[in-house]
Amino acid sequence: MIPFEKNFYSESPSVRMMTEQDVALYRRKRNITVEGRDVPKPVRVFQETNFPDYCLQVIAECGFVEPTPIQSQGWPMALKGRDLIGIAETGSGKTLAYLLPALVHVLAQPPLMSGEGPIVLVLAPTRELAVQIQEEAVKFGLRSRVRSTCIYGGAPKGPQIRDLRRGVEIVIATPGRLIDMLEACHTNLRRVTYLVLDEADRMLDMGFEPQIRKIISQIRPDRQTLYWSATWPREVETLARQFLHNPYKVIIGSLELKANQSIMQIIEVVSENEKYPRLVKLLNEMMDGSRILIFLDTKKGCDQVTRQLRMDGWPALSIHGDKAQSERDWVLSQFKSGSSPIMTATDVAARGLDVKDIKCVINYDFPTSLEDYVHRIGRTGRAGAKGTAFTFFTHLNAKYARNLIKILQEAGQTVSPALATLARSTGAASGGFGGNFRSRGRGYGNRSLISGSNTIPIGGRKQW
DNA sequence: AAAAAAC
Numbered sequence: 001m002i003p004f005e006k007n008f009y010s011e012s013p014s015v016r017m018m019t020e021q022d023v024a025l026y027r028r029k030r031n032i033t034v035e036g037r038d039v040p041k042p043v044r045v046f047q048e049t050n051f052p053d054y055c056l057q058v059i060a061e062c063g064f065v066e067p068t069p070i071q072s073q074g075w076p077m078a079l080k081g082r083d084l085i086g087i088a089e090t091g092s093g094k095t096l097a098y099l100l101p102a103l104v105h106v107l108a109q110p111p112l113m114s115g116e117g118p119i120v121l122v123l124a125p126t127r128e129l130a131v132q133i134q135e136e137a138v139k140f141g142l143r144s145r146v147r148s149t150c151i152y153g154g155a156p157k158g159p160q161i162r163d164l165r166r167g168v169e170i171v172i173a174t175p176g177r178l179i180d181m182l183e184a185c186h187t188n189l190r191r192v193t194y195l196v197l198d199e200a201d202r203m204l205d206m207g208f209e210p211q212i213r214k215i216i217s218q219i220r221p222d223r224q225t226l227y228w229s230a231t232w233p234r235e236v237e238t239l240a241r242q243f244l245h246n247p248y249k250v251i252i253g254s255l256e257l258k259a260n261q262s263i264m265q266i267i268e269v270v271s272e273n274e275k276y277p278r279l280v281k282l283l284n285e286m287m288d289g290s291r292i293l294i295f296l297d298t299k300k301g302c303d304q305v306t307r308q309l310r311m312d313g314w315p316a317l318s319i320h321g322d323k324a325q326s327e328r329d330w331v332l333s334q335f336k337s338g339s340s341p342i343m344t345a346t347d348v349a350a351r352g353l354d355v356k357d358i359k360c361v362i363n364y365d366f367p368t369s370l371e372d373y374v375h376r377i378g379r380t381g382r383a384g385a386k387g388t389a390f391t392f393f394t395h396l397n398a399k400y401a402r403n404l405i406k407i408l409q410e411a412g413q414t415v416s417p418a419l420a421t422l423a424r425s426t427g428a429a430s431g432g433f434g435g436n437f438r439s440r441g442r443g444y445g446n447r448s449l450i451s452g453s454n455t456i457p458i459g460g461r462k463q464w
Numbered sequence: 465a466a467a468a469a470a471c
Binding site (some may be wrong): 125126127152153154157175176177178179180202205207208211276297298320346347348350365367372 | 466
């Protein structure tokens with residue numbers, strides 16, 4: 001094994017001069033909570049970090065003025081070489097919180113020899129998110145010797161194999177294709193010393209955990225492991241700590257499920273039949289060139305609503321996991337460029353995606369967990385911008401009402417009487433928190449997305 | 465009676 005230096009952080013003189021009181025005040029003002037032994041002081045300006053000069057230059061070019069709270073505390077922690085759990089709301093700069101320390105980490109290592117695998121591995125739950133992270137890595141790795149590549153399914157293997165065989169310091173991957181590549185010996189994880197789980201609670205849930213276990217088992221145990229998410233259900237903590245040693249924990253705000261405060265959240269209690277007409281009414285009010293993202297719970301629902309919208313003349317496209325990756329890529333690019341300002345999506349688009357100027361998120365269906373609710377609406381209101389989230393809420397979703405109200409109140413939103421009434425109609429607070437980590441709610445009842453004369457069958461496919 | 469993630 002190649003030994004690696006674990007502490008890349010030395011406090012700048014200005015950080016060293018901060019008194020404990022200064023630190024406490026700084027953290028209090030920015031809602032930073034820390035746990036762990038020997039927690040380093042936060043950095044207040046970019047110049048207090050020890051990132052390479054060219055990184056600071058890119059930061060300046062991006063127009064960033066000062067580190068976000070998760071960055072100011074996360075950077076020195078990550079640079080210490082210790083494990084880390086970082087929890088901060090959607091749109092608060094988590095990607096750079098782990099990517100820049102990753103660059104420093106790589107630059108401090110002996111160069112890659114031929115046949116060696118990556119030094120940094122970042123795992124993400126969707127292909128689009130992996131690609132987005134890689135774009136960010138390219139932006140900051142460009143002017144150094146740090147190469148990166150993205151390994152994900154649905155795309156041709158050839159170029160990915162070529163990149164891996166040629167050697168890259170940073171690999172950003174979705175689990176399935178990475179395991180595929182490992183089994184085919186196109187790469188190995190023997191040199192990985194910096195492992196990131198983005199959207200960590202999702203990566204540790206039922207669907208992903210076995211794959212994550214398989215991947216982590218191939219990485220040296222003295223690696224540095226970093227978890228990041230906007231949501232952190234209590235149920236994951238025990239599982240998560242199995243893969244961590246003496247971690248720091250940094251939380252921005254509270255550990256309570258918390259939505260981004262700059263998003264106006266509007267819950268509309270409707271019946272199933274009222275959804276589509278209500279959607280059209282909202283689109284008529286909101287359409288002014290900016291982007292609108294509509295979430296549904298099922299792929300079929302996405303197709304149906306998109307088809308109906310297009311028949312009614314709306315420029316809508318749909319993204320979900322049954323579509324070819326080439327179409328997913330195209331739809332997302334059309335949405336990003338504004339050529340198709342309305343996108344319907346399943347939860348494939350719920351986490352992490354950073355599209356500028358999404359003015360409005362509409363939950364056509366209420367999600368199957370409140371964590372997903374927080375992530376979905378977090379596609380708007382990014383980097384301090386304002387956004388609006390409309391959510392259609394039916395009596396079938398009543399079990400979420402109480403905890404949803406908690407989220408609304410915590411984020412300073414008004415609670416409509418209709419929602420309050422629904423909350424009172426349910427017994428003790430039951431449903432909601434915990435997402436995939438507890439048993440799923442029962443009783444969905446019959447649902448058809450578009451009722452009566454509005455139903456549009458999709459050619460050749462059986463439905464309902 | 466959900467989605468995602470490899471071929």
